[in-house]
Amino acid sequence: MPIVHSCKKPPLPIIEEGKNTTDTTGNNVGGNGGSVEVSPFVGEWDYTKIDLTNGVLTFRGQEAGTFTGKGSNISGNVTFSENPNRYTTDLIFRADVVAEFVGQQQNFEIPVERVQTQGTWSENNGKISLVDDNGNNVQIISNTNSQIVFSGNFTEQIPINQSATLDANSDVVFTIEK
Numbered sequence: 001m002p003i004v005h006s007c008k009k010p011p012l013p014i015i016e017e018g019k020n021t022t023d024t025t026g027n028n029v030g031g032n033g034g035s036v037e038v039s040p041f042v043g044e045w046d047y048t049k050i051d052l053t054n055g056v057l058t059f060r061g062q063e064a065g066t067f068t069g070k071g072s073n074i075s076g077n078v079t080f081s082e083n084p085n086r087y088t089t090d091l092i093f094r095a096d097v098v099a100e101f102v103g104q105q106q107n108f109e110i111p112v113e114r115v116q117t118q119g120t121w122s123e124n125n126g127k128i129s130l131v132d133d134n135g136n137n138v139q140i141i142s143n144t145n146s147q148i149v150f151s152g153n154f155t156e157q158i159p160i161n162q163s164a165t166l167d168a169n170s171d172v173v174f175t176i177e178k
Contacts, residue, residue: 040145045176055170065101
């Protein structure tokens with residue numbers, strides 16, 4: 001014969017929305033409706049677009065040309081957590097660059113090594129602010145509850161032949177979406 005145990009739990013108190021109640025010591029124990037507000041920024045956001053702008057090519061410290069570009073084969077995300085408010089990034093992509101140097105236009109595909117960063121975030125009146133762990137503010141261009149656009153810096157080397165490379169530096173605009 002099976003043995004059956006029953007545990008009868010006492011009923012939970014009902015706290016009506018919008019009503020404050022007090023315990024026997026006079027402390028407020030209710031009234032918030034039982035909901036915990038979570039920021040719309042919390043969660044995982046995917047990189048969807050990368051634009052390289054204002055690119056300058058240098059060779060042995062001398063300006064040699066300019067470039068623009070776009071990210072392709074983008075794989076990565078930014079994760080926002082709350083309490084504490086931390087963010088982490090993980091990104092890898094290829095930079096498809098159109099360079100102009102020595103009077104000629106040339107296309108390059110530059111594999112960009114994996115980039116991982118982290119820092120803190122805060123929210124004020126619906127606007128997000130990011131500070132990396134080195135204390136640098138991340139420039140937020142725009143944000144909504146489903147899209148954040150921010151800028152950074154792109155620095156890579158472009159091999160032009162077997163013995164020479166160009167240094168490529170530009171602004172980069174990242175778009176992430178939830």
